[in-house]
Amino acid sequence: xxxxxANGLGVSKDYEKAVEYFHKAxxxxxxxAYEMLGSIYWVGLDNIDRDYKKSRYWYEKAAALGNPKAKxxxxxxxxxGLSVKKDYEKAFNFYLSAAKDGKMEAQFNVACNFQDGKGVxxxxxxxxxxxxxxxxxxxxxxxxxxxxxYKYGKGVxxxLxxxxxxxxxxxxxxCKLSENHLKxxxxxxxxxxxxxxxxxxxxxxxxxxxxxxxxxxxxxxxxIYNDDEKKDLKIIGxxxxxxxxxxxxxxxxxxxxxxxxxxxxxxxxGMGVDNIKNLK
Numbered sequence: 001x002x003x004x005x006a007n008g009l010g011v012s013k014d015y016e017k018a019v020e021y022f023h024k025a026x027x028x029x030x031x032x033a034y035e036m037l038g039s040i041y042w043v044g045l046d047n048i049d050r051d052y053k054k055s056r057y058w059y060e061k062a063a064a065l066g067n068p069k070a071k072x073x074x075x076x077x078x079x080x081g082l083s084v085k086k087d088y089e090k091a092f093n094f095y096l097s098a099a100k101d102g103k104m105e106a107q108f109n110v111a112c113n114f115q116d117g118k119g120v121x122x123x124x125x126x127x128x129x130x131x132x133x134x135x136x137x138x139x140x141x142x143x144x145x146x147x148x149x150y151k152y153g154k155g156v157x158x159x160l161x162x163x164x165x166x167x168x169x170x171x172x173x174x175c176k177l178s179e180n181h182l183k184x185x186x187x188x189x190x191x192x193x194x195x196x197x198x199x200x201x202x203x204x205x206x207x208x209x210x211x212x213x214x215x216x217x218x219x220x221x222x223x224i225y226n227d228d229e230k231k232d233l234k235i236i237g238x239x240x241x242x243x244x245x246x247x248x249x250x251x252x253x254x255x256x257x258x259x260x261x262x263x264x265x266x267x268x269x270g271m272g273v274d275n276i277k278n279l280k
Contacts (some may be wrong), residue, residue: 001015003036023037034058042059042073088118092113104134111129113143127149129151140175143173
């Protein structure tokens, strides 16, 4: 009944009635009612004022029964001192418990706490571990943070290629901050004469405004215009998965197929390139 009134399903939406029924369910020990009451008092709805003290009360009941969302928000409450004295250690423990339950936002917060040394001893390697978990769950901010870790060598060995990949993933998922880091890495590569070009981000090229080629996602490449033949390109392929020995292709009016499942070795051999070895 609480859910029906909260969402206006079959009845007029009425948050006061919803809270009334949630309280009745809570008195019967229903975990979801604890979490719902915590969430309602967390944000405040219509005539129901925001009340972090009440929110904390209900979230603690839900967390005691293992509710991940309640644990996450209790972490926020203790981290920010909402209706309670700030306690970073307690916040971290709530985050960690929710993170172990698979709560993506909690995994990110655990990583940040390890990185900043809040409520736990600073540990960049543990930060990377939890950023990876959050990134695997789809957190774009975690991917951005991993890009920073690989760019500057924090908790992992410095690796601009890995940094680029994470910045690209986060950028494609709406993290605009990654764009400047991608440009910065390109400048670094040019200065070091070690250009890594990632087709996942720049997969389409308009060549001299006359024709387009698309480079397979598996390739890290450097494209150089042939000054003698304005419509030609020299493509030097590089790959972590495949050892490519000085492949130089002169391309004229060719459009590459684009596929995430493209087998690079097979594709290259089909073009007459034999000096390629698949690394097992």
